[in-house]
Amino acid sequence: MSERRAEAYWQAVALSVDIGKRPKRILFDGEPVVLFRSAQGIAALFDRCPHRLVELSTGKIVRGEIECPYHGWRYDGDGRCTAIPGHVGAVPHYRVRRFAALERDGVVFISSGTPRAEPYLHCMQGKDIIMRRVRSSTQSTVIDAAENILDATHTHFTHKGLLRGLTAKRHLVRVEVTGGEGWVEASYTGEDHQQGLISRLLEGERARTIGRFRHPGIAELEYWGKEGLVLATTFHLRQADERTVEGVGWLIGRRQGLLGELKALAFKPLFTIALHQDRRVLKSASDNARLPPQALPVIGPLDFLRRDIASIMEGRMPAAASEPRVHQIEL
Ligand code: FES
Ligand SMILES: [Fe+2]
Structure with missing residues (x-):
């Protein structure tokens, strides 16, 4: 263990x-x-x-x-x-x-060492895809930035209208958390449609959403339709200095003829807006956290991945590896 x-x-x-x-x-x-x-x-x-x-x-x-x-x-x-x-x-x-x-x-x-294995790239490696590469710089820590990417519950507020609808309507969703050596993931089923702009433009019917963290600082999201993986992002995060997280990532869509190409054109600008919204809250947290008195963040009942991400970053086995968890939430 x-x-x-x-x-x-x-x-x-x-x-x-x-x-x-x-x-x-x-x-x-x-x-x-x-x-x-x-x-x-x-x-x-x-x-x-x-x-x-x-x-x-x-x-x-x-x-x-x-x-x-x-x-x-x-x-x-x-x-x-x-x-x-x-x-x-x-x-x-x-x-x-x-x-x-x-x-x-x-x-x-x-x-800084001599790795034996090839680097992991992204979750649609080897498939027929359209992709864009992106770079980001955020005032935060790797754990906060990774959790932000994988956290579904902030989207109603931070990304209202973009990733979620404008109404407060929620659906009962089943979340399964599983893990293994160097990874943990949360799989969401039951939200048949995400009402935000991004989903309406880019996706069909949603069957499953997966948010995954991989050692050492990789956060990835997968949107699965009825016929397989439709959209995905894989972000490699690292601590540049104490206050700055640098990210390199892939935005990926399955190639589906001309329509796929058109959709891919919209993906990057929309993603850029979401990234900007996230960077604003992360910077606010980072600035505020350094003011006295010192405080540790509360790990709430919906923060399914936080502890396991911390374990993986410290080189330990995530708890979900031996004990998968199931939650019901309203998303
Ligand atoms: S050559 Fe003199 S400082 Fe680099
Ligand atoms: Fe976000």
Whole structure:
């Protein structure tokens, strides 16, 4: 039960299109990292020149190596110093810490270890889909942001009209919570139609909605119709610094000819509005939480996933793995 996951894992940190001719700096659990395209492919180095500690990301890329803007020391994709301009003779062995990095499906992943497995991408991998990639930055924590994505009960208020109807009418819904090593999910059945704008434009009849959390910070929503998965989002979240969560995600729809293409066009702008509404409440909570006195959030009767998400993030088995739960709620 209390076995911990010690394995190294990948984290999505950027979209491939963001790494062009210039280096890009990100924060990775508070540490500065520079991403660039080296001769060996995508590279991720600690963003600090060992010489005088300048940000390498403010330098430039020269033939696949990153050049520090201060004295021009250069580093290859493995972090080895390859040139010290003006120095006569062999270059001494200096190096910058390097992170494992790879690109999959238009997204850059890095790791502070050496993961054995390929990174998980999204829940419709390998299917005939239309998708858009998105990026987000939110003032929050990974647990709060993930819970927000998966929490159905805030949609009536935060997203009134967009994800829910304008009336207060609710339906009795059955929620099954199940889990396993590194994941937990809530499956909602009984709400045959979600009255918000997004559902009316993009979906047919809804058979099931699933909200899932995966280690280390992946939140995904699936909307199932009578004939299978119709719409889905998979969001990879990570703590950039203490107050900032960065997200990289996929918005996915099943390909259904021209209609599918048209629907996909509407998905991203509507999603962007919902994201904006969520970022506003999360920022309010984050700002307010730091004012004294210190307080812990209440885990209410409808917050089905909170404790299990916390367990998974701490590398423990979620309680739902050994004890699946069933709830009835009005949604
Ligand atoms: S500080 Fe980077 S080369 Fe001197
Ligand atoms: Fe939301």
